[in-house]
Amino acid sequence: MYSLTKTTQFQNAVVLYSLCFIPFSYSSSDPRTAVAGLYCGKRNNSSADPNYIPTFVDDMQSLSLKLTTRRFATQSINSTPSVFAMVQCHNDLSPSDCQLCYAIARTRLPRCLPSSSARIFLDGCFLRYETYEFYGESISAASDRYSCSNDTVLDPQFGFRVSETAARAAVRRGGFGVAGESGVHALAQCWESLGREECRVCLEKAVGEVKRCVSRREGRAMNSGCFLRYSDHKFYNNDRHGIHNKGVIVAIVLTMSAFVMLVLLATYVIIVKVSKTKQEKRNLGLVSKKFKNSKTKFKYETLEKATDYFSPKKTLGQGGNGTVFLGVLPNGKNVAVKRLVFNTREWVEEFFNEVNLISGIQHKNLVKLLGCSIEGPESLLVYEYVANKSLDNFLFDESKSKVLNWCVRLNIILGAAEGLAYLHGGDGSPVRIIHRDIKTSNVLLDDQLNPKIADFGLARCLGLDKTHLSTGIAGTLGYMAPEYVVRGQLTEKADVYSYGVLVLEIACGTRNNVFVPGAGHLLQRVWNLYRLNRLVEALDPCLKEELLQAQCSEAEACKVLCVGLLCAQASPSLRPSMEEVILMLTERDYPIPSPTNPPFLRISSLTTDQECSSSISCSTNSTTMVKTDQASYTSSETSTTHRRN
Template sequence: MHPSTSYSESRKWVAVLIFVIRCLPFCRSDPRISEAGLFCGDLRVSPNSSYIPLFVKEMEVLSQLVTAHDWARYVVNSTNISIFSLAQCYGDLSHNDCLQCYAASRTRLPRCLPSVAGRIFLDGCFLRYDDYKFYNESVDPVRDKLNCNSTIEGVDSGGVDLDFGKKVEELVDGVANSAAAGGGHAAAEVRGVFGLAECWKTVSVDGCKTCLGKASEEVKTCFPSKEGRALNAGCYLRYSTHKFFSNPADEKRHGSGVSRVGKSMAIAWSAIAFCMLSLFACYAAYARWNKRKQERNNLGQISFSYNKSNLQFKYEILEKATNYFDPSRKLGQGGAGSVYRGTLSNGKTVAVKRLLFSTRQWVDEFFNEVNLISGIEHKNLVKLLGCSIEGPESLLVYEFVPRGSLDQYLFTRNRIKILNWKERHNIIVGTAEGIAFLHGGCEFRIIHRDIKSSNVLLDENLDPKVADFGLVRCFAADQTHLSTGIAGTLGYMAPEYLVKGQLTEKVDVYSFGVLVLEIVCGRKNNSVKEDFGSLIQTVWKLYKAHRLTDSVDPCLEGHFPALETSKLLKTGLLCVQASATLRPSMSEVVRMLTDENHDIPEPNQPPFLSTSTVSSGSARSSYSFTSNAVRKFEEFDPSTDSFGMLSSSEQLESEELTQKQVQGFHDSNTEARS
């Protein structure tokens, strides 16, 4: 049985059952869960306190007591913390309606947290918690409230009905006096006006009288409103022009007149409903058992092929290799998980990634993709050695690259090493060759989608290896690409991908172009330079002014070949052009970088972005950027070299216009992930 078929069939049975139950003539109920008032205290608990677990415990015990008695009070104590609570359903409510009303109040009251006090009045029940013993409290001059309906009686007929005021006064006084003298609950009607009064069971007789006396005087001021409610510390009082309460005496009288035919129908419908519910439960249990049986069979087949594979790593071996994921062995943290250095029993050093999104549901796809990626070998790609899928979490095992990531050599205050020009050129060329191999050198074309300096690792010879091209997501049979699961990093993503989701190899080309400019200039792509703006703006302005070499990292102290530097920067500008069709392929980029005689075309203007909103790297500004960028990029036209409202002229004056059209695109930092 296919799970989706089972699910759809289950929904049909549920719909039938709900229809039948709704047709039952005896299923009339109103738990009165409309919210009359929610009031929270001003004092808040300490963020590090154990208040929330105690509150949860308090509500659980209170639920049990309400289930047994329709009202409850309870106190939970801990070190320096006490929580007092009270719950009560109004006297006319049936037991089932009471439980529904309490459940609704318990769901809504936590909106007051982390306040140490809160009270909620529903039209059928009351729930309160506080940090002091309030049980005998009848009135509270500060927190007692009045809730008057905005609809006015008599307005429809041309004026306020003065007789209605007399009815309200007579009703309110009568129901308040009856409740105070008759156990704390009363409900009554006076010539079409209905009222209910309720005192909490913890309040004394005198306290109930005091509370309802105050409530009756207050609620009279709601006239000429059709409804009024007094929400006091020790009681609740309401009047309305429609009957909202249940009358047990009336129900008893009406019940005695029910015909034998009616009783027989009620019994018959109950039996039918019970049978249908039983059948549905049996069907659902069978469907669930059958689904689990299929999953076990599938998992067994996967485990069999996995155990025969040379990609298998036992979880216990990897756990021991990393010294049980010792924090001192942590190499870094990525979007998919954290990476640790491990040493296998044969002395080989590996990098072990703990995946954050590990679930059994995707184990089949996961193993197949590892099997595919592990077959990709290139000197400029980090080798995937295998995985572990049978432990409490899934692990990936990569070759260990000893010199760390490229960003540690470019942007950190205390750089590991100042890279000379030859080393930088070698890193750029090697990275380009690795990406070109992903795009066309293996069986499948793979789009990385997260090319950046932290995903370029350096080996002992400072040769680059592209990492985190990770697990591919297999497209349908009629599609020609594979794509990694990583969504990318703001600031490195191409405009057409960021806005319209258009994913081609040119997305990686754009990211690579940003990386080239970063390596040559020694600046992060989102850093701002006075009088120039962002990195791409800086390089473009200097290119138009024929001063490209002025953008080179000052740490090189002029030790670089000017002609070769200009070619690299022009190549980077070609890669970051706004139009994807104008960007070169990675194979063409490799030829530009390695063939001295290869002509490099003149680049068109890239998508300049305003720096007015670039922050110092706060995550908040980076997150707010996303929606702003999507809005601004709606005017982007891939068929041109820039944006819809930007003229084709490449004069520097056009930059200001461009900035206004796409303000915010580079308002990102490399730490914010989409």
């Protein structure tokens, strides 16, 4: 959004450059460039967009080109934000007079920027822009105007009768009419975008408006779809094609107009860039101040050398907002260095979120953030190096998945549960944290294939006295709990649901979003096999030989699948806590309830006041809350499209 200072500077520039056109407004055949009314609209989110004014400039230039062959033109560019523009010259103007009138109008109209709408009435033409398509509007109670001159005459009906005559003529003759009698002259013009009936309605209102000017020498009605003027002198042209060649004047004016618009555009771009640079410095200043005396602070030069100056050969992964490199510190320790590529205000908030949350917790199953660097030419995050990257690299690869035998998978399932239980306030954790994005690509494996939960960019801290958070929806398709998708109410049970999906993926070796004809998605397939008492058939085929050799392992695997179904139940109240999950996985005699069916998500069938239950279909097909799996060691913004809190 513009500040008051920026807007004033921009408008002053427009006024200064517009003075260049005053000498050219005179012509032997009057193009009628006197401004009858300039009306600016309000600002909105569209007009605050950095692309708004460049789009406006493009529209104005396109209108100028179209006016070379006609007196009416509309223009809109299919962009974000959209700007719709229209120009109408009065039919008695010659083509060169029309272009001259438009040239003056387009230099005056930018005085309204950055308003989202504006209209200018000259005595010979009309120009308007909006953020919506307005071409069919004829009248508007909010924006229609009229004006009367100050000097009076004796006739109480002066101007009224001749205005009616001109209006009737315009309706009959396609939108333009003139009339003159007893020393009074009138002109009526409807925009060519209106039909005959809309023209009649607009001019009927205009006649009523100029009636308020009776006994005045001049009156004007300026409506959304038409213009009506009367005067005590003849101001219109009988010969609508003009009588003099003003090509030289027009060429000069159009050249100057194009120059002014380029200068304005350059001024605008400079203002935006300077403002953005200042904001980035303020944002980085906040980070720098916070970590000035922190032990987590690294020198940029140290990390630059550690990554061999960010050599492509050292690349570990690529995320949406940065690249992760392998670094070797001077003491020989391997680290993962993420090179961030943005410095916006939202980035500062997300950056603080990840750094503050993850640097304050220590657990063997949580990735450790070692520090950061924010004083170099770019910002860097430093994580502990986890040798085998993410779980999905092994689990869904036909050759690598054989490394994950049942004992390894059970250890990953249990380790992830212990890490989540710690986040949720267990095992002496000083805070309660909801991760919000538990999935296979956010579980890293060390050199012993032990799991470590990563990526805390979407995590939220839950106060000890709170039962839930109301927040914007963010996460990854297939892992988000139904009650969170529907209501945005976030509790630890949302993580439990994601964990349940994770357990089923690990045990079955299948992504949750893979659809098998006749069997459905992963949750549906496992649930159907559970009901048929054939749960063992859901397990990853590469495990079956191993499990057949030990009958107890097969039973244990089926128990793990039951725990996964329990965590992925539709009702959050029926899901166990993560501490209960750990007991179910580690204690032989701990009771395991019978699971109820999970939700099969289809978001189009949900409304905000519905409760997701076993009989309701909920969805993950909404792209407004998608997070796609990308590189590990990612900060919060690496791979997310989500609604901000």
